[in-house]
Amino acid sequence: MTLVLNQVTTIFLSIALLTLGMVLVKKVGFLRKFCIPAPVVGGLLFAVFATIFKSLGWLEITLDTSLQSLFMLTFFTTIGLGASFKLIKLGGKVLVIYWLACGFLALAQNTIGVSMAYLFDLHPLIGMMAGAVSMEGGHGAATAFGQTLEDMGINSALSIGVAAATFGLVAGGLVGGPTVKYLISKHNLKSSEADTDLGIPIEKKEKPIQTDSFFTQILLITLCMALGTYLGELFSTATGFVLPGYVGAMFVAVLVRNIVDKINPKAIDMKSIGLISDVTLGIFLSMALMSIKLWEVADLALPLLVIVFVQVVFIVLFGVFVLFRLLGKDYDAAIMVAGFTGHGLGATPNAMANMAAVTERYGPSTKAYLVVPIVGAFLIDVFAMPIIITTINLFN
Secondary structure (H helix, E strand, C coil), X not given: CEEECCHHHHHHHHHHHHHHHHHHHHHCHHHHHCCCCHHHHXXXXXXXXXXXXXXXXXXXXXXXXXXXXXXXXXXXXXXXXXXXXXXXXXXXXXXXXXXXXXXXXXXXXXXXXXXXXXXXXXXXXXXXXXXXXXCCCXXXXXXXXXXXXXXXXXXXXXXXXXXXXXXXXXXXXXXXXXXXXHHHHHHCXXXXXXXXXXCCCCCCCCCCCCHHHHHHHHHHHHHHHHHHHHHHHXXXXXXXXXXXXXXXXXXXXXXXXXXXXXXXXXXXXHHHHHHHHHHHHHXXXXXXXXXXXXXXXXXXXXXXXXXXXXHHHHXXXXXXXXXXXXXXXXXXXXXXXXXXXHHHHCCHHHHXXXXXXXXXXXXXXXXXXXXXXXXXXXXXXXXXXXXXXXXXXXXX
């Protein structure tokens, strides 16, 4: 028996699964502790049941995910609009060092993924899906680039990327705290800030979102989306290199953000942009994850686990012996290593959870809470995306 869901029903199902995921994350301690995203929980749960039903010969579900690309394009555009270079000046030298380290990490993760793929006699781009795409990029990039690679003929790329991102997310939550506790104990580090501050910058009372301002943000987002998709097509035609439309839209958004900042710094409302980003990411991830074919990655489970294990070992060693020293070998540097481990293997919420766990016990670090979210949520893709695109074109 085959059940075919149309476009509208598929969107409804994706939102229902996203809502279910939110409920489960609140109720299940393990999911909450490791910051597993709600759409990942709901989407993967559906994928598991769909796989069981298909394996038993009971039911095969066909989904219409044609609108997934629109939500994905919108999400990456909002990421670009958040990348204000004024933030770099605010973070100073430490932010630049941290940012460059994230760029190096993306290169190293792709190198590890591709090298390990050759070792297991797999296509190098399968290895890349367990590299920077899923480690630094998280589920968002794994889903986006996985679909791109599948369109290019690399079977199971999406499923492998999502699986690697999930393994990395859990690993980032597991190793971040112990790594920083080791640094703090070994170097006898202490917070120099008042205990009452908690290291988190105090935000001013925000104004409610206004309709006219909200539509201004939609205007800017759709402008960047339109220009970005044309840029991707023109670049690919002129050079022969693959440049997905969502990557072009993100980089156009970076340019638009910094041009608008010079003309009218108040034009971009990050509260509205953030809301649009959260909604579109949630729907696009839920839609993508509920449609993955888990049976396709069963044979690759062992190679995938080995590659992710090597990635975890590398980021811990790099954080302890290189990044900690580059950032100044002080308490703030140790806390930033916690954040680096979190978003280097998963996502920015994972990084924040790692830092919160450590600062709650050892004291606040305002510098870490300034640098890590700025780089992890926005600036990191300025380096990561070109590295991923170059890798795809090298091994395509």
